[in-house]
Amino acid sequence: MFTVGIDLGTTASVISYLKNGVPEVIKIDGGITVPSVVNYGEGSPIVGSKAVYSADDANTVFSVKRRMGSDEKIFGRSPAEISADILSYIKLSAEIKLGKKIDAAVITVPAHFSDAQRTATKQAASIAGIKVLRLINEPTAASIAFGLDKNKKGIFAVYDLGGGTFDFSVLRLSDGIFQVLATGGDNYLGGDDVDRMILEDNFRKSGILDATSNEKMLGKRVAKFLKENLGERISIETDFIIRDQPYKFELTREDAERYLKKIFEKTFLIASQVLEDAQLSSEDLDGVVLVGGMTKLSFIKKFVTESFEVQIFDDISPEKAVSYGAAIHANSLVEKNNMLLIDVVPLTLGVETFGGGVDKIIHRNTPIPITERREYTTYQDNQTGMRFRVLQGERPLADECRTLANFELKGIPAMPAGLARVVVEFSVDVNGLLDVKAYEKTTGISQEIVIESSAGLSGDEMVEILEKAFKEKENDEIKANNIAIKIETERSIKFWKSIIGEIPENFQEIAYDKISKLEKILLEEKFQEVLLIKNELENIFGKFLDEIINNHLSGKKLQDIRRS
Amino acid sequence: MNYFEILRLPIKYDMDVDLLTKNYFSSLRSSESSVDSGLLNEAYSVLKNDLKRAEYFLNLKNVSTEKMSSELAIQMFEMREKYESFANWEEKIEFQKKIKRKIKELISYLKENEGDLKKFSEIFSELKFLNSFLEKERSDVYSRD
Known part of the structure; x- marks a missing residue:
């Protein structure tokens, strides 16, 4: 059985597998990460670098992960379907690259992902035809990669600060055991906040107090550009034209440090609470493992070291660690080796009580899988129904928590108040997914509640999409695979031709030769050979791809902005 | 089992x-x-969990953990009033810290008194209240989403 680990990220995704027991990234289009970007301009989806390079923003979806679990439709598609397009592309490209079929995968999600978001992720995988062995939390996955690589024992924290989310988890590592002690985070905290602060300050300085959402969007790009290009400079500035007026947008080192400090303080508050939940203090930590793009910044490293007064580990690649951990875990689930992974419920689950309070049924940081029951009774004579609101969150009032579902247990036999015995059973499985059951004990009347109301896709929609996906797979598999190789190769050729002028000249000639050869054998349908040469070209272009895309993006965006 | x-x-x-x-x-x-x-x-x-274990231990010994003595109830009511009267944040934090220390103290007290179930259950009642007091003050770590 061939398994992989997939880090399905907000801005980029990574796929890894175990090669002779050692995790290795399967490079897609020559790169380690695949931008989590899908373009629908041509009808059929274009994914990754090619979608970014298409620069067709009007038909492109970025950061769909943020919308997972919502019932939004983007270009007529649910977030799960769009994620499925990313997953399909990754799966297909990896299969072509390695020449074998992927049987199953472990996919990672943020530790704080809600039930709806996890369900949507699982749906995305099934639409993409990927069997999910397990969904695991990103910080846990990172700690697996870290623990195995360094062979560490002790108590470690994973500090994961990315573009848009923050996760902090405390784990105990020992002899192949990865035990999450507590976890916490914020869904909306990260690098994007820096962009927002740069934008707000500059708008204020320029006297623009009534910016439209479109102007804010343009401004945010300029802010992001300033942030990414500050580097070691004292300050950086650029022109920004709105309403036909030229403005100067500026970012100083001092300001940048102030913004980052603000963000760090918020993360530190969350981290302190997580440590307290684990009944630990920062002196108990043997180290903090840094994960996520923002932790590459020296400011953040400095803040973490000083505030936690602990050694930081920043030498595992933050890009690869999560998918490595997923690949290792996928393999261990299939091989049934001695590795033990104990994860927890990230947020307390309960039901609303009479009067708007919350009865907590499964507390946060309880190890999973877990089942807990509570018994309730009727408060009126001859009451035949009981309504329940399933809640997630730590706040004491129901209205301050997130509602996962509403349901009613009907058909309770008429009896005096206080005699009926209604049992509500909450189960959280190894994937962190919640299942709720309710039954009346004396009569056995029961009801099962599937928590999918806010997951974006109803059961019927899901069946329809799956049927469509399966029908497509009914064709002869080899034939289907060859067609896929053909389409994919043609797309790559088109893409390479468009950027060939941007790679160093000494590589251009080799690339031209190989592309012509590839076109020839593609017509002859020699697919084995096609794969070989495609692979060689991917390696050539892969070397320069990141740079080309970056140049292209920042250059292009600035021109766009100047023009508007 | x-x-x-x-x-x-x-x-x-x-x-x-x-x-x-x-x-x-x-x-x-x-x-x-x-x-x-x-x-x-x-x-x-x-x-x-020290608190959950105490409750479970008492239930195993067939001691009910539902009731709270009226004396304790009054004491706790006064405590909440005092807490609400604090004007600034620092005072509240200081008070919370005091409760946390008290909880620690009571837990070690529990350990010494597991032979005397009556006393054990009294200490537990107080602990349970103090804990729920803290829980109410706890902010949601996933503040926005």
């Missing part, structure tokens, strides 16, 4: 946490089904 037996521990409130964790890991490793591991997780999460 009760939780103590499931994790191969003597039925005692004062417990060796390292042994608890060790037995939990080894049982998880040999557990065949997710039902088994669900039960192990249930037992472990109750036993490792």
